[in-house]
Amino acid sequence: MPAYKAPVEDVLFLLNDVFHIERHNNVAGFGEATPDVVEAILVEAGKFCSEILVPLNRQGDLQGCTRHADGRVTTPDGFKAAYDQMVEGGWIGISCPTEFGGQGLPATMTTVINEFLASSNLAFSMYSGLVQGAVAAIITHGSDAQKKKFVPKMVEGVWAGTMNLTEPHCGTDLGLLRTKAVKQADGSYKISGTKIFISGGEQDLTENIIHLVLARIEGAPAGTKGISLFIVPKVMVNDDGTLGDRNGVVCGSIEHKMGIHGNATCVMNYDNATGYLIGEENRGLAAMFTMMNEARLAVGVQGLAMSEVTYQNAVTYTKERLQGRALTGPKFPDKPADPIIVHPDVRRTLLSIRAVNEAGRALVLWTSLFGDIAHRSQDEKEKQHADDMMGLLTPVVKGVLTDLGFESAVNAQQMFGGHGYISETGMEQYVRDARIPMIYEGANGIQALDLVGRKLPKDGGRAAMAFFAEVQGFVNAHKADDAMKPYVEPLNVSLGHLQQATMWFMQNAMKDPDNAGAGATDYMHLFGLVALGYMWGRIVVAVNEKLAAGDASGAGGGNVLDAQALKNKLIVARFFAEKMLPETAAQLARISAGAGSVMEMGMEGF
Amino acid sequence: MPAYKAPVEDVLFLLNDVFHIERHNNVAGFGEATPDVVEAILVEAGKFCSEILVPLNRQGDLQGCTRHADGRVTTPDGFKAAYDQMVEGGWIGISCPTEFGGQGLPATMTTVINEFLASSNLAFSMYSGLVQGAVAAIITHGSDAQKKKFVPKMVEGVWAGTMNLTEPHCGTDLGLLRTKAVKQADGSYKISGTKIFISGGEQDLTENIIHLVLARIEGAPAGTKGISLFIVPKVMVNDDGTLGDRNGVVCGSIEHKMGIHGNATCVMNYDNATGYLIGEENRGLAAMFTMMNEARLAVGVQGLAMSEVTYQNAVTYTKERLQGRALTGPKFPDKPADPIIVHPDVRRTLLSIRAVNEAGRALVLWTSLFGDIAHRSQDEKEKQHADDMMGLLTPVVKGVLTDLGFESAVNAQQMFGGHGYISETGMEQYVRDARIPMIYEGANGIQALDLVGRKLPKDGGRAAMAFFAEVQGFVNAHKADDAMKPYVEPLNVSLGHLQQATMWFMQNAMKDPDNAGAGATDYMHLFGLVALGYMWGRIVVAVNEKLAAGDASGAGGGNVLDAQALKNKLIVARFFAEKMLPETAAQLARISAGAGSVMEMGMEGF
Incomplete structure (x- = not known):
């Protein structure tokens, strides 16, 4: 029976000693995220995860979700009670604005808690995870009336949210989408079409589900420039906030999948469902x-x-x-x-x-x-x-x-x-x-x-150049320090590979974009190794500072790394530098080989 | 619905044009494996696979195997009929000696057919695959009487075979095994113990199952030097070859697994089951x-x-x-x-x-x-x-x-x-x-x-040196040829990495064997890339010979690669050289970094 202990000490070390989040106290929500508050929240979250969600994980896999003939979906035993507990604890809205009932803490807190939740029970964690995205969409693009009507219940957790993009013939290429929206006299729309792979499209955890749906308004341009975003509630919401009739959206079936059986992946059928436009017409993709x-x-x-x-x-x-x-x-x-x-x-x-x-x-x-x-x-x-x-x-x-x-x-x-x-x-x-x-x-x-x-090319490469400059600055600042050499020298080599690969793209992708396409995956992983190597460098600096200060006991409520735990990080950092960073040489070689052998064979030769 | 077409043309190209198996006509069985015989067999095997086994693959996964209260196991619908067809076609004994009813063809033919079978239906293919191992064991180490009694029915396919090694506490480390064997007055043994992970330990495909079981004879030394190998038939076999009573071995349960659901992975309980020693006492591991x-x-x-x-x-x-x-x-x-x-x-x-x-x-x-x-x-x-x-x-x-x-x-x-x-x-x-x-x-x-x-170290490194010499010889023979350079130069670089890694082990593993252990997996993959690169070199040579000879039409029954198909191999070979061989540099770097960062952390630090 698998177990899990949330890595609270490591998170606190990163937030406090590596990233010094107290530096951001001028940013909204960070002032409230004092070390003791953060620690208390993470300890509590970790406890909920280990005690409640971990034991439900295998049951969720074995039992999966069940769709009934009337379109209702039942989640695995225990999921509803656990979800209620999560709602009660206020976990879902922890980083949402206080004006909508959230706690206004940094989104980074939610990121941390999402890690704990996903480690414990990935399928379960997706139900609440999707609410956060839907809330963000409505807050950013919705009207004040929409925010007032939908957001507070979602932040509380008693209503869920989903994202409806994919259709059977249309995944990555959203320009192909066919779900249509017909404008009504009252300004609302009637939405019709089929969406697939909708995580949590139907479930028995919440009173209502707020679907965010991409659709094409009648007469809109073809392609991606004619797509709009709509709110489509499962159950209509009256002006006083009470629930009304069922809307014209129903779960047609749930998919049999390789994993995450505890999460209902739904085919959603929209049949003249009432929807409300979010933002401007035809600007849904943006x-x-x-x-x-x-x-x-x-x-x-x-x-x-x-x-x-x-x-x-x-x-x-x-x-x-x-x-x-x-x-x-x-x-x-x-x-x-x-x-x-x-x-x-x-x-x-x-x-x-x-x-x-x-x-x-x-x-x-x-x-x-x-x-x-x-x-x-x-x-x-x-x-x-x-x-x-x-x-x-x-x-x-x-x-x-x-x-x-x-x-x-x-x-x-x-x-x-x-x-x-x-x-x-x-x-x-x-x-x-x-x-x-x-x-x-x-x-x-x-x-x-x-x-x-x-x-990479956005704004003349401004972001990439800032990243390279930051990592190079770190290398330069520490390369003369013997204690840092085992970590910084390999990082410097890999950073060089990344810069060479970037240069190679600049020189070769213009004349043939396939040169960028053929090397993209290697480049992403090369970038990832350099980014991880830089993170290890930052961790090593923090470890050395703490060890030098004899500050291994840390501050706060006892969730601290002792001196041995800190020293172990130096070993893992060295392992990364010696055993994982060398891969960047191979990645650069593959990238620089270009698209020739990749594109040469005729389609029928495969 | 997945489909599969056996790569008959590619196999024939490899056997005839790359490895020239006609050179081995002096070896038993090869004289009979003429190009037209080989082609006819492979075409037939491919047809059986695509038409019979592929359609059963998903059903086997969904339905799995069922153990009944009395220990019987039922395989998925359709498996029994397909197995009967395989037995009838004589497929199982195709490479077995003619004196036991086989066709005496090279084992390489079975290797090819095993690929087709496994592509079509891995779970199904394991039932017959295990028979081949058991037959080989009895033929190599059994007495004449044992061979006569058990082998013909296994070669025919109406009896199956299994290998029983693993016990709950003992997998890789067979020295820990506890299953015991007690010698009886008639020279047979009584076997008792529990074996796990026994593929095809029980099934409804064959009349009998011949279990090969590792056990420790009462009084034998501890560790690997006290292990003997036994034949334990599921149903006793009378001297006249007819079936007698059930032996004391029963399937206790079948495992729930990630995959290969169509193959019954059994816990086998041996309770004073009658077994017959194969070979010498305490030499079972050998x-x-x-x-x-x-x-x-x-x-x-x-x-x-x-x-x-x-x-x-x-x-x-x-x-x-x-x-x-x-x-x-x-x-x-x-x-x-x-x-x-x-x-x-x-x-x-x-x-x-x-x-x-x-x-x-x-x-x-x-x-x-x-x-x-x-x-x-x-x-x-x-x-x-x-x-x-x-x-x-x-x-x-x-x-x-x-x-x-x-x-x-x-x-x-x-x-x-x-x-x-x-x-x-x-x-x-x-x-x-x-x-x-x-x-x-x-x-x-x-x-x-x-x-x-x-x-690697066996016989003073004789095998490894022969391999290096062969690949180096190939490189030297072709490196001056411009047409071969795109393939041979990268191979030469990677061969150098492999030789350097080998040298590094020789210099560093003696003083600390952990240096070999820490680099073993990288070394295996480095070796693999060089071996695959050498194979590509051999393929390229054969392609060029055939293209130069205008011999794209090949000989035999029409399962030949046309000129375009041959040229496509050159593209794939170049892709391998440009995109996959560069990995060997990273592997060498990781190997040469040694065991330091791997072994330093205390066990409690993990």
Whole structure:
């Protein structure tokens, strides 16, 4: 039976000692996020996750969701009670504006809690995760009346939200979408069409579901320029806020999937359903795009979450499983065999997961803090820089951490040998669940194209240049320090590879864009390794500062890393530098080989 | 609904034009394997696979196997009829000696057919696959009476076979095994104990099952030196060959697994079951080891098989799925969108699978031919060389091709976007099924240790030196040829990396064996890339010879590659050299970094 302990100490270390979030006290919500408040919230969240959500995870997988003949959907046993508890605890609106009943804390707090939730029960966590995106969409683009009518109940958690983009013939290429909207005399619209892959499209957890739906208004232009965004409530909401009749939207079926069985993935049939336009006509895709960074960041966090929980369980098993002896002679001669964690190949596997988890968490928090600053800062220059960085880092977080998260889950499962293939162990569920973040919210190949084709050249490369300058500045500041050399020198080499790859694109993608397309995925992962290497560098600096100050005991409520835990981070950082950063040389070589051999063969030759 | 077409043309090209199997006509069985016989058999096998086994694959996954209260196990609907058809066709004994009713053809023929079977229906293919291992064990180590009593019915296919090694507390470390054997007055033994993870331990396909069981004879030494191998029939066999009473072995339960649901993975309870010693007392592990190369090769073939079938289905989908436009402008302006195969990232993904499939198949056949020569040649020198090479290549084939096979399945699934996560598409089943070959028959970390710790140093490094010399010889023979440079130069670089890594182990593993352990997995994959690169080199030479001879029409029954198909191989070969071989630099860097950061952290720090 898998277990999970939320990495509260590591998060506090990152927030307080690496990123010094107290520096942002001038930004709305950060003043309230004092170290003791943050600690108390995270401890409580971790407890809820370990005690309530973890035990529901396997049951959710086994039982899945059930659609009844009338279109109702029942979630697995225990999900409703757990969701009620989450609503009661006010967890869903923790970062939402206070004017709508939220607690107004930084979105970064939600990012952290989303990691804990996803590690505990990915399928469950998606129900509340999608509410946050829908709330953000309505707050950013909706009218005051729409906000007042829909947002408070969503922030409270008694109403859920969904995103309806995909149609059977139309996924990445939203320009093909056919769902239509017909304007009514009262200014509302009648929405008709079929949407697929709608996570939480129907469920029994909340009183109402606020669907956000992309549709084409009658007479609108073809392609992406004719798409509008609508609010379509499952149950109509009266002007006094009470619930009215059922709207014309129903769950037609739920998908049989590889994993996340506890989340209902619905085919949603809209049949003259009443919808309310959000923002301007034909500007729906733009409205969707402004939410996309947050949604993609949240999916990247799911990759991290799966990596963390599978690491924890693999560590437990490799310490317990006795099999064979250490290569250097028995370590536990009194036992029939040594625990398999004595083997270098097992440790290598565990460390490669751990090295992703710690730096990945740092990257997620760093990106999320940029998001908070971009949305909440009063300083225009700071705001723009933060927006640049968040935009640049988001596809990296989404694409790289979900690829690595899946890889971690597979590698952690491998540590269990044959037992990892057996369902009761729980590891194979993690692998099946960890597969979806690589696909949804823009498959990872799309993330790579977003990075290379949009984020890199945007504003004359301003964001990328700022990133390179920051990492290069870090390298320069520390390269003369012998204690930093094992981390900084390999980072400098990899940064050089990244810059060369960027240059290669600049020189070769103009004349043939396929040169960018063929190298995009490698570039995204190269960027990811440099970003993770930089995060490790920042962690090492913080560790050394704390050790030098004899400040291992930290402040606050006891969730602190002791000196040994801090020193262990130096080992993992070195492992990352020695064993994972060398990959960037191969990535650069592949990128520089260009599109020739990729594009040459005729389609019929495949 | 997934489909599959056996790659008969490619196999014939490899056997006839790359490996020139007619050269081995002096080896038993090869004289009968004339090109037309081979072609006829493979065409027939491919037909059986596509028409009978492919349609049963999803049903097998959905339905799985059922254990009844009395211990009987029912396989999925259709399996029994298909198995009967396989028995009737004489497929199981195709490479078995004619004296036991087989057809005496090279084992390489079985290797090829095993690929087709596994691509079509991995779970099904395991039932017959395990018979081959059991037959080999009895033929090699059994007495004449045992052979006469058990082998003919197994070769015919009406009796199956299993391998019983694993116990709950004992997997890799067989020295811990507890199943006991008590000698009886009549020379037989009473076997008692519990074995787990027994593939096909019980089923309804065959009249009898011949279990091969590792057990410890009462009073035998502890550890691996006290293990013996026994034949334990499910139903006792009378001296006249008729079936007698049920023996004391029963299926206690079947496992719930991530995949291969159509294969019954059984807990087998032995309770004073009658068993017959094979070979000498306490020499069971040695007997097991002689079969291990064949069994591991067969599992490596499963990895290749999953890579091939997922490639074929991804190609079909990416040609049909219309979404977005090519980066260089619309390729099908009359359609609403281009098929996604126009995108470089999609092609890169498909080619990285294809590059593994073609060279992987060559590596499998090359290794299998060494196996045939090692077992059947009359020439002692040739025999020894072949045995060396088969021993060296087997962990590479098993470890590398199953890792890559799973990676291919995941990448192929990714091409389907969200649809790949839906069960009906069939891709997620392939991913779940493709996961097991990485684990069973020695988890891949064990393969890496076998390569680095046993096969590399064996006989003073004779096998490795022969391999290096052969690849170096190939490079030297072709490096001056401009047409060969794109393939040979990168291969030469990677071969250099492999030799440097080997040297590094020689210099550093002696003083600290953890240095070998920490680099073993990287070394195995580095070795694999060089071996695959060498195979591509051999393929390119054969392609150029055929093109130069204008011999694209080939000989035989029409299953030939045309000139375009041959030229396409040059493109895939170049893709491999440009995009996949560069990885060896990173592998060498990781290996040379040694065990320091891997071993430093205390166990409690994980």
